[in-house]
Amino acid sequence: MEVAILLYEGVTALDSVGPYEVLHLMPDTEVKFVATEKGLVRTDFGMLSLSADYSLDEVTRPDILLLPGAPDPRAVAADSSVLDWVRNAHEHTRWTTSVCTGALILGAAGLLQGIDATTHWMAHAALQDFGARPTLERVVRDGKIITAAGVSAGIDMALRLAALEFGDELAQEIQLIIEYDPQPPFQAGSPATAPAEIRERVLSKYELPL
Amino acid sequence: MEVAILLYEGVTALDSVGPYEVLHLMPDTEVKFVATEKGLVRTDFGMLSLSADYSLDEVTRPDILLLPGAPDPRAVAADSSVLDWVRNAHEHTRWTTSVCTGALILGAAGLLQGIDATTHWMAHAALQDFGARPTLERVVRDGKIITAAGVSAGIDMALRLAALEFGDELAQEIQLIIEYDPQPPFQAGSPATAPAEIRERVLSKYELPL
Numbered sequence: 001m002e003v004a005i006l007l008y009e010g011v012t013a014l015d016s017v018g019p020y021e022v023l024h025l026m027p028d029t030e031v032k033f034v035a036t037e038k039g040l041v042r043t044d045f046g047m048l049s050l051s052a053d054y055s056l057d058e059v060t061r062p063d064i065l066l067l068p069g070a071p072d073p074r075a076v077a078a079d080s081s082v083l084d085w086v087r088n089a090h091e092h093t094r095w096t097t098s099v100c101t102g103a104l105i106l107g108a109a110g111l112l113q114g115i116d117a118t119t120h121w122m123a124h125a126a127l128q129d130f131g132a133r134p135t136l137e138r139v140v141r142d143g144k145i146i147t148a149a150g151v152s153a154g155i156d157m158a159l160r161l162a163a164l165e166f167g168d169e170l171a172q173e174i175q176l177i178i179e180y181d182p183q184p185p186f187q188a189g190s191p192a193t194a195p196a197e198i199r200e201r202v203l204s205k206y207e208l209p210l
Numbered sequence: 211m212e213v214a215i216l217l218y219e220g221v222t223a224l225d226s227v228g229p230y231e232v233l234h235l236m237p238d239t240e241v242k243f244v245a246t247e248k249g250l251v252r253t254d255f256g257m258l259s260l261s262a263d264y265s266l267d268e269v270t271r272p273d274i275l276l277l278p279g280a281p282d283p284r285a286v287a288a289d290s291s292v293l294d295w296v297r298n299a300h301e302h303t304r305w306t307t308s309v310c311t312g313a314l315i316l317g318a319a320g321l322l323q324g325i326d327a328t329t330h331w332m333a334h335a336a337l338q339d340f341g342a343r344p345t346l347e348r349v350v351r352d353g354k355i356i357t358a359a360g361v362s363a364g365i366d367m368a369l370r371l372a373a374l375e376f377g378d379e380l381a382q383e384i385q386l387i388i389e390y391d392p393q394p395p396f397q398a399g400s401p402a403t404a405p406a407e408i409r410e411r412v413l414s415k416y417e418l419p420l
Contacts, residue, residue: 050260195382
């Protein structure tokens with residue numbers, strides 16, 4: 001099975017590395033990090049680069065397409081060559097997926113019309129611009145399109161993908177190998193569970209330019 | 211605050227990227243990825259490289275030291291220049307930490323003598339070789355040494371670190387930004403919760419060369 005994870009300048013590292021760490025453990029699976037040009041891509045806060053070993057034209061028919069997000073995905077979501085590649089790949093994928101604001105790239109490619117989808121909670125309104133139905137769940141499946149909520153949600157999505165393709169037991173094996181027994185020290189991981197004052201503070205400190 | 215994350219050939223990507231995604235959101239914090247030589251480091255399954263912008267001699271007094279693990283950390287755990295760097299950095303750190311088998315690098319540096327510590331569940335026995343007390347918890351703190359269990363546990367550890375340094379509310383803000391509201395589709399993330407047959411299958415398929 002071939003998995004293509006799109007990288008681009010300003011991508012959020014965990015959006016791609018979380019699912020990667022699950023998906024590469026699926027049987028006979030190769031995960032290919034792809035970008036407009038192969039080489040290094042700087043992540044969103046400038047402290048880390050990730051390598052794309054493949055250019056877009058080298059990976060045209062992935063079984064699974066995964067679009068990670070970024071605090072500002074507008075540049076990549078406006079790049080017609082990337083959007084063409086996404087649309088063409090989507091025609092043949094088994095699963096077309098996104099993490100966080102990667103959903104807005106799917107949307108810009110026209111793939112979310114009338115689709116239930118999610119994204120980072122701060123970007124939900126932007127989904128409607130693309131005709132999607134914003135859905136406040138951590139992982140949302142609509143046909144072969146699966147979208148995940150913000151940043152860390154890609155891990156949960158990837159385990160679901162592993163189960164869909166290879167069964168629950170294989171997904172459980174992967175979960176055990178990456179020891180994914182999460183124990184967050186607080187109940188603050190979603191706008192529904194976080195204390196209201198925490199939510200307000202995040203909204204006042206950060207703004208997604210969408 | 212300065213955070214140093216050690217990279218080395220064969221490192222597990224999520225061990226470093228998980229905590230990074232939390233720690234770089236702490237106020238006035240720079241996360242520096244360091245390696246013996248600056249440049250690219252290939253991760254454990256050959257599909258992705260991460261960039262170390264700093265060499266060891268450029269980052270000698272980090273406030274937080276973080277050692278990620280690898281399926282086989284023996285080469286780096288036997289590199290005397292790395293162990294010297296770890297010991298010297300530890301003298302001045304506020305927190306010395308590890309994820310997964312990164313604990314075995316701490317152990318090889320002699321820092322786990324008589325210390326409660328954890329690592330990937332498949333590597334627990336190896337902790338005893340370094341005089342540590344293997345502790346089956348997801349995040350274990352003993353003085354200023356904090357060790358986390360396998361791969362994904364670094365996210366939980368990093369949120370605890372953020373809370374220790376900047377208070378619970380700041381850690382909650384970070385948790386909400388990375389939307390860390392984990393919903394694993396199965397109860398299989400630790401040897402205690404995984405079905406016995408899943409555990410046996412993982413043990414028969416994989417072996418850590420420790």
